[in-house]
Amino acid sequence: MTEARPMTDPSVVATGFDLLADAIETQAAPVIRVDWQPPMPGTEDDLATVAGDPRRAAANAEAVRRMLDVQAHLVDVVPARESLGLGAGDFLHAGPPISWDRASGPMRGALMGACALEGLVDDPERAAPMLAGGARATGTEAAGAQATGTQITLDPCHHHGAVGPMAGVVSASMWMWVLEDPATGRRTYCSLNEGLGKVLRYGAYSSAVLDRLRWMSSTLGPLLQRAVRAAGPVDITAILTQMLHMGDEGHNRNRSGTLMLLRDLGPALVAAGSGDDVAEAIRFIGGNDHFFLNLAMPACKLALDAARDVPGSTMVVAMARNGTDFGIQVSGTGDRWYTGPAQVPEGLYLGDYGPDDANPDIGDSAITETAGLGGFSMAAAPAIVRFVGGTVPDALATSRRMYEITLAESPRWSIPALEFRGVPTGIDVSLVCRTGILPQINTGMAGRVAGVGQVGAGLVTPPAEIFPAALAALADTVP
Amino acid sequence: MTEARPMTDPSVVATGFDLLADAIETQAAPVIRVDWQPPMPGTEDDLATVAGDPRRAAANAEAVRRMLDVQAHLVDVVPARESLGLGAGDFLHAGPPISWDRASGPMRGALMGACALEGLVDDPERAAPMLAGGARATGTEAAGAQATGTQITLDPCHHHGAVGPMAGVVSASMWMWVLEDPATGRRTYCSLNEGLGKVLRYGAYSSAVLDRLRWMSSTLGPLLQRAVRAAGPVDITAILTQMLHMGDEGHNRNRSGTLMLLRDLGPALVAAGSGDDVAEAIRFIGGNDHFFLNLAMPACKLALDAARDVPGSTMVVAMARNGTDFGIQVSGTGDRWYTGPAQVPEGLYLGDYGPDDANPDIGDSAITETAGLGGFSMAAAPAIVRFVGGTVPDALATSRRMYEITLAESPRWSIPALEFRGVPTGIDVSLVCRTGILPQINTGMAGRVAGVGQVGAGLVTPPAEIFPAALAALADTVP
Numbered sequence: 001m002t003e004a005r006p007m008t009d010p011s012v013v014a015t016g017f018d019l020l021a022d023a024i025e026t027q028a029a030p031v032i033r034v035d036w037q038p039p040m041p042g043t044e045d046d047l048a049t050v051a052g053d054p055r056r057a058a059a060n061a062e063a064v065r066r067m068l069d070v071q072a073h074l075v076d077v078v079p080a081r082e083s084l085g086l087g088a089g090d091f092l093h094a095g096p097p098i099s100w101d102r103a104s105g106p107m108r109g110a111l112m113g114a115c116a117l118e119g120l121v122d123d124p125e126r127a128a129p130m131l132a133g134g135a136r137a138t139g140t141e142a143a144g145a146q147a148t149g150t151q152i153t154l155d156p157c158h159h160h161g162a163v164g165p166m167a168g169v170v171s172a173s174m175w176m177w178v179l180e181d182p183a184t185g186r187r188t189y190c191s192l193n194e195g196l197g198k199v200l201r202y203g204a205y206s207s208a209v210l211d212r213l214r215w216m217s218s219t220l221g222p223l224l225q226r227a228v229r230a231a232g233p234v235d236i237t238a239i240l241t242q243m244l245h246m247g248d249e250g251h252n253r254n255r256s257g258t259l260m261l262l263r264d265l266g267p268a269l270v271a272a273g274s275g276d277d278v279a280e281a282i283r284f285i286g287g288n289d290h291f292f293l294n295l296a297m298p299a300c301k302l303a304l305d306a307a308r309d310v311p312g313s314t315m316v317v318a319m320a321r322n323g324t325d326f327g328i329q330v331s332g333t334g335d336r337w338y339t340g341p342a343q344v345p346e347g348l349y350l351g352d353y354g355p356d357d358a359n360p361d362i363g364d365s366a367i368t369e370t371a372g373l374g375g376f377s378m379a380a381a382p383a384i385v386r387f388v389g390g391t392v393p394d395a396l397a398t399s400r401r402m403y404e405i406t407l408a409e410s411p412r413w414s415i416p417a418l419e420f421r422g423v424p425t426g427i428d429v430s431l432v433c434r435t436g437i438l439p440q441i442n443t444g445m446a447g448r449v450a451g452v453g454q455v456g457a458g459l460v461t462p463p464a465e466i467f468p469a470a471l472a473a474l475a476d477t478v479p
Numbered sequence: 480m481t482e483a484r485p486m487t488d489p490s491v492v493a494t495g496f497d498l499l500a501d502a503i504e505t506q507a508a509p510v511i512r513v514d515w516q517p518p519m520p521g522t523e524d525d526l527a528t529v530a531g532d533p534r535r536a537a538a539n540a541e542a543v544r545r546m547l548d549v550q551a552h553l554v555d556v557v558p559a560r561e562s563l564g565l566g567a568g569d570f571l572h573a574g575p576p577i578s579w580d581r582a583s584g585p586m587r588g589a590l591m592g593a594c595a596l597e598g599l600v601d602d603p604e605r606a607a608p609m610l611a612g613g614a615r616a617t618g619t620e621a622a623g624a625q626a627t628g629t630q631i632t633l634d635p636c637h638h639h640g641a642v643g644p645m646a647g648v649v650s651a652s653m654w655m656w657v658l659e660d661p662a663t664g665r666r667t668y669c670s671l672n673e674g675l676g677k678v679l680r681y682g683a684y685s686s687a688v689l690d691r692l693r694w695m696s697s698t699l700g701p702l703l704q705r706a707v708r709a710a711g712p713v714d715i716t717a718i719l720t721q722m723l724h725m726g727d728e729g730h731n732r733n734r735s736g737t738l739m740l741l742r743d744l745g746p747a748l749v750a751a752g753s754g755d756d757v758a759e760a761i762r763f764i765g766g767n768d769h770f771f772l773n774l775a776m777p778a779c780k781l782a783l784d785a786a787r788d789v790p791g792s793t794m795v796v797a798m799a800r801n802g803t804d805f806g807i808q809v810s811g812t813g814d815r816w817y818t819g820p821a822q823v824p825e826g827l828y829l830g831d832y833g834p835d836d837a838n839p840d841i842g843d844s845a846i847t848e849t850a851g852l853g854g855f856s857m858a859a860a861p862a863i864v865r866f867v868g869g870t871v872p873d874a875l876a877t878s879r880r881m882y883e884i885t886l887a888e889s890p891r892w893s894i895p896a897l898e899f900r901g902v903p904t905g906i907d908v909s910l911v912c913r914t915g916i917l918p919q920i921n922t923g924m925a926g927r928v929a930g931v932g933q934v935g936a937g938l939v940t941p942p943a944e945i946f947p948a949a950l951a952a953l954a955d956t957v958p
Contacts, residue, residue, distance in 0.1 A: 245862035246726040246735050247895070256725055259738035263765035266741065267758035270749060279746035286742035382895035383724035392898045416726070416861035417896055419871045 043433040043468045046475040050430050053478040055312030063307040063315040063331045064408045064426045067371070069183070070306050072299035073233035076178035077225040079217070083189055084160050086172040088118045089150035092157045094168025094364045095322025096337040099154070100131050104323035104359050106203025109450030110167030111154075113205030117213050118171050120150055124205040158318055158329075161305070162189040163297045163364035166201035166446055167323065174213070175221025179236060179298045186305065188298040192216055192224070195288040197350075197454050202446040203359075204453035223272045223281050224265070231268035234261070236299040237412065239292075240373070244413050244423070249381035250296040251365055251374030252388055252442050252457055257292030258285065297364060300371035307331050307426075314474055315407060316427040319370045319439065319462060323362035323446070326462045330429055330470045332477055338470040340463030345445050347389040347458015357455045359448035366441050372410055372425030375440035375459065376402040380415040380423075388442045388457045398440045399424065405431040405439065429474060432467045522912040522947045525954040529909050532957040534791030542786040542794040542810045543887045543905045546850070548662070549785050551778035552712035555657035556704040558696070562668055563639050565651040567597045568629035571636045573647025573843045574801025575816040578633070579610050583802035585682025585838050588929030589646035590633075592684030596692050597650050599629055603684040637797055637808075640784070641668040642776045642843035645680035645925055646802065653692070654700025658715060658777045665784065667777035671695055671703070674767040676829075676933050681925040682838075683932035702751045702760050703744070710747035713740070715778040716891065718771075719852070723892050723902070728860035729775040730844055730853030731867055731921050731936055736771030737764065776843060779850035786810050786905075793953055794886060795906040798849045798918065798941060802841035802925070805941045809908055809949045811956055817949040819942030824924050826868040826937015836934045838927035845920050851889055851904030854919035854938065855881040859894040859902075867921045867936045877919045878903065884910040884918065908953060911946045 012031045014021035024031045039047055050056065080086045091114055093107060100108070108128065115127035131152065157164045164170055176189040194212060198204040228234065239260045243249075246256035262285055269278050285291050304317045313331035320327055327337040342360035349357070368374035378384055379399035382392045399415060402424040409422030427439055438461035445456040491510045493500035503510045518526055529535065559565045570593055572586060579587070587607065594606035610631065636643045643649055655668040673691060677683040707713065718739045722728075725735035741764050748757050764770050783796045792810035799806055806816040821839035828836070847853035857863055858878035861871045878894060881903040888901030906918055917940035924935040 242734075247724050255721075256735050256738065259735065259742055262742060262745065263738055263761075266745065266761040266765060270754050270758045270761065275749050279749045282742075282745040282749065286745060385895075392895060416864075416871060 037436050039434045040436055040464065040468050043471055046468070046471045047430060047434055049475040049478050050314060050471060053312055055479075056314065059310045059312035059332065060315055060407050060426070060428065063310045063313040063317075066306040066310070067303045067426065068408070068411065070181045070237070070303040071183070072179045072188075072236040072302045073182055074177060074228055074236050074295060075180045075233045077175055077221055077228050078178055079172065079221065080170050080174050080176050080189075080191070081172040083176045083178060084162065084170070086170070087151070088120065088172055089152040090172065091152070091154055092160055092162060092164065092168065092170040093154060093322060094157060094164045094166065094362060095320045096325050096327030096339050097156055098322040098324055102324050104362065105448045105450040105452070106359050106362060106446035107167045107169075107323045109203030109205050109452075110169040110200050112450065113200045113209060113213075114169045114171040116205065117210055118173060124210075156320070156322075157364055158301075158320055160189070161187060161301075163301045163320075163367050164191060164201065165193070165293055165297065165365045166363040166444060167203055168364050169200065173217050175217060175224070177295055177298060179295070179302050180233070181302055181306070182233070184306070186302065188302045188305065190294045190298040192220060193288060193291045193294040196290060196444075199453060201363075202444070202453040203450050205451055219273075219277050220281055220284065223269060223277060226272035227265045227268040230271065231265055234264050236295050239264075240296060240299060241412055241414075244377060244380040245416055247381050247383055249374055249377040249384060249442075251293065251368040252444065253289070253381045253384050254292035254296060255289040257296065258289055261292055261295065262286055293365065296373065297367050300367045300373065303371055304367065309334060311477065314429045314471075316370055316429060319366040319427075319441070320364045321361045321366065323359055326361060326466065328462065328466055328470060330474065333470065333473045336473065338466040338473070340466045343460050343463060345443055345458035345460035347445065347456055348387065349445075349456035350454060353447070353455035357447050357449075357452070359446045361441070361443060361460045362446055363443065365443065369439055369441050370427060372406070372413060372423040375442045376406075376425070377413070377415060377423045378440075378442065379417050382417070384442065388459055390459060401437060402440060404435050405437050429467055429470045433471050436464075438462055438464060438467075516915055518913045519915050519943065519947050522950055525947070525950045526909060526913055528954040528957050529793060529950060532791055534958075535793065538789045538791035538811065539794055539886050539905070539907065542789045542792040545785040545789070546782045546905060547887070547889065547891070549660045549716070549782040550662070551658045551667075551715045551781045552661055553656060553707060553715050553774060554659045554712045556654055556700055556707050557657055558651065558700065559649050559653050559655050559668075559670075560651040562655045562657055563641065563649070565649070566630070567599065567651055568631040569651065570631070570633055571639060571641060571643065571647065571649040572633060572801060573636060573643045573645065573841060574799045575804050575806030575818050576635055577801040577803055581803050583838050583841065584927045584929040584931070585841060585925035586646045586648075586802045588682030588684050588931075589648040589679050591929065592679045592688060592692075593648045593650040595684065596689055597652060603689075635799070635801075636843055637780075637799055639668070640666060640780075642780045642846050643670060643680065644672070644772055644776065644844045645842040645923060646682055647843050648679065652696045654696060654703070656774055656777060658774070658781050659712070660781055660785070661712070663785070665781065667781040667784065669773045669777040671699060672767060672770045672773040675769060675923075678932060680842075681923070681932040682929050684930055698752075698756050699760055699763065702748060702756060705751035706744045706747040709750065710744055713743050715774050718743075719775060719778060720891055723856060723859040724895055726860050726862055728853055728856040728863060728921075730772065730847040731923065732768070732860045732863050733771035733775060734768040736775065737768055740771055740774065741765055772844065775852065776846050779846045779852065782850055783846065788813060790956065793908045793950075795849055795908060798845040798906075798920070799843045800840045800845065802838055805840060805945065807941065807945055807949060809953065812949065812952045815952065817945040817952070819945045822939050822942060824922055824937035824939035826924060826935055827866065828924075828935035829933060832926070832934035836926050836928075836931070838925045840920070840922060840939045841925055842922065844922065848918055848920050849906060851885070851892060851902035854921045855885075855904070856892070856894060856902045857919075857921065858896050861896070863921065867938055869938060880916055881919060883914050884916050908946055908949045912950045915943075917941055917943060917946075
């Protein structure tokens with residue numbers, strides 16, 4: 001029991017700037033400091049409107065429940081030609097819709113490489129004029145395609161149930177992981193991870209890059225298809241649960257996830273092909289600590305897609321970047337994108353590369369943060385600071401800060417270092433606007449010049465203005 | 480700059496009990512608290528003698544340097560018959576020397592099972608009279624062996640360059656990992672891990688246990704031999720470096736280590752035998768998160784053996800338990816064991832088992848703590864508290880406490896959650912005696928009745944009195 005304080009003593013609660021609190025403490029009077037900052041400028045009215053939306057609490061609870069109910073099972077591996085119905089000139093890409101003329105270097109490089117992979121050109125460099133000749137966003141026919149008689153279309157992965165890391169370019173001959181929620185039969189898709197460095201998704205398109213992709217299509221994909229069909233389904237959501245206890249956060253650390261996949265498919269892989277091919281496949285997967293990223297991403301999309309289209313929900317269901325724009329989609333406003341300029345990450349560079357070499361933020365991989373992994377779960381993966389920069393206390397503080405802008409703590413994914421607290425999940429547009437705290441994303445960095453490949457890895461946030469824009473649209477829906 | 484304090488103000492440093500410090504603080508006077516406790520009773524004179532040993536500092540630096548210089552490479556897999564020269568009646572066991580009459584239930588159970596495995600008896604139950612008939616410690620011939628004409632000997636693993644988890648029983652037909660320090664050619668050995676639950680090392684000896692061991696000898700061992708010879712050497716020390724960044728501490732969490740071994744041997748395993756055998760081997764290894772323990776242990780022994788026999792060094796080079804006695808060996812006193820009664824761990828129990836079912840501490844696996852892993856590195860593996868009990872803050876505090884009794888921080892093995900601080904390594908007998916802090920070990924718990932198997936996992940310390948005994952012997956060596 002504490003003694004009752006005489007009414008004559010001052011009793012002060014101070015918010016915001018420290019000036020008042022400091023002055024009071026120098027008088028040796030008690031003061032309670034509240035960590036508070038004003039909402040994002042201009043959002044006051046919309047925050048009040050959305051806060052008063054009678055649907056909001058139930059809608060967000062429903063969106064969270066649907067997201068958390070999803071179990072992502074790996075059920076198949078199938079070429080994009082079959083699984084997504086892509087023709088030779090159809091290309092998917094990361095992020096919100098974009099046309100060639102606004103596309104960044106790595107996005108252009110990846111598209112050029114994909115044109116060569118699909119046989120539309122012999123030399124990737126010759127694809128640029130074709131793509132520049134007319135390819136516009138979202139299904140527009142490219143004039144340049146007349147050269148081969150093939151129509152060229154560009155469309156976001158997200159519009160086809162897919163996600164792609166970095167440039168995220170998907171073309172017909174690439175093999176796709178197929179993930180399924182057994183309760184609903186809904187599916188999502190992602191290509192196979194190529195490794196780090198000079199790879200297509202970072203905008204590289206040399207002959208070594210294309211040769212690797214051809215081996216992945218001719219050998220790795222079919223082997224994995226036979227192994228998954230024999231050994232599957234593989235519970236990807238459950239592997240993610242284990243990963244968070246094994247130093248991975250599911251975005252830029254996927255080491256233990258990759259190894260658990262190899263463990264689970266290993267016995268079936270042995271029977272899936274010739275000894276030499278199987279050994280080479282195991283060597284390729286085991287040699288790429290990021291191989292599992294392309295399973296973590298569609299698992300997160302599968303969960304978040306379930307939370308789409310709940311009227312009144314302020315929950316973010318996708319964050320994605322095309323290398324030029326950063327876009328989000330929100331449950332309560334359908335498929336509309338809110339976009340702003342992608343930022344250049346801060347972090348660590350490979351070799352002699354530096355900040356001038358880095359392209360702005362790119363890739364659908366921020367779907368992991370949208371679900372509570374990646375930057376939101378960095379406290380589970382302190383060793384990641386050696387890859388993306390910062391310190392271990394930063395990593396812990398980042399995860400703690402993300403609880404301020406999320407609707408729930410995952411009952412399934414937990415962080416040992418935070419005493420098994422569930423990861424912060426379900427970004428709330430109104431909490432972001434009210435606190436000014438932006439979602440923290442960790443990411444690879446592509447070279448800004450087409451053909452370069454990876455130059456580093458680091459930390460980045462979305463452009464702040466897309467959250468007030470989404471909030472305004474949510475306010476417009478309030479009955 | 481701080482202002483000079485007038486000489487009239489009190490300036491107090493308080494050690495030990497809080498009474499004085501508390502009283503001073505209620506007067507609002509500054510007080511510095513020093514966490515101090517008296518040395519272990521009766522060690523004052525020996526501490527003074529050893530502290531005055533002119534050889535001590537250089538000897539401990541030399542022991543630490545030798546330990547840290549060792550790189551443990553997996554170079555082969557060979558039956559104990561060949562690698563250790565064991566005959567059908569020769570059995571190695573964990574811990575310091577022990578005779579059958581003083582052996583605990585799980586030690587007896589494992590020896591009985593091993594007798595059946597080697598064909599000395601048809602039924603393990605019939606081995607007890609044979610072993611009881613005369614098997615005494617350290618190479619003594621058993622009278623009972625006359626029944627088969629086979630001499631029975633019992634000898635510690637540690638006396639043969641080997642280590643064994645739990646009962647640690649090694650017999651001629653068991654296949655052994657062979658680890659080598661490439662700089663010196665020195666070697667250590669350990670058997671292959673059987674998994675958890677009903678297994679020989681926990682004292683179980685049912686036909687299922689023996690069938691598994693026979694499959695390991697007929698199929699798994701030869702496959703691993705071919706794979707290691709084709710793919711090796713495998714750098715076990717380097718895998719341990721990675722494990723500490725992946726939630727393992729190398730004693731009771733070896734998940735990521737097991738998966739990295741599977742990754743490194745996988746391609747060669749594919750070519751090492753029939754598809755069915757290889758698939759079964761991958762399934763067996765991948766299904767046992769503790770498989771790598773039997774590589775972590777001999778890697779630690781290889782490092783610590785290099786630190787043996789440095790005159791004047793107070794560093795512990797082995798901690799081992801036989802289920803009855805807990806023993807340590809110290810660099811400065813050769814192969815002498817200092818032993819006391821093994822304690823019963825406190826922890827978590829499987830199924831309906833409870834404290835009454837648990838055998839006292841058993842196994843050579845405390846070699847991991849001796850090298851700075853296991854209990855000493857629990858801060859790297861917070862999820863381990865779900866297996867051995869306690870809380871995450873306990874795990875962090877345990878690692879921090881172990882720096883108080885160790886000579887060095889490993890430059891190779893680091894703990895991300897402690898901002899990549901090197902693991903505490905090289906237990907100093909004099910620091911243990913001076914602080915009263917005992918080494919913290921995490922461990923599996925065997926059922927105390929022969930045949931039961933594992934009943935849980937938990938935390939345990941050595942009996943305190945063995946450290947003053949070792950200190951006294953070290954004092955006797957001071958010139």
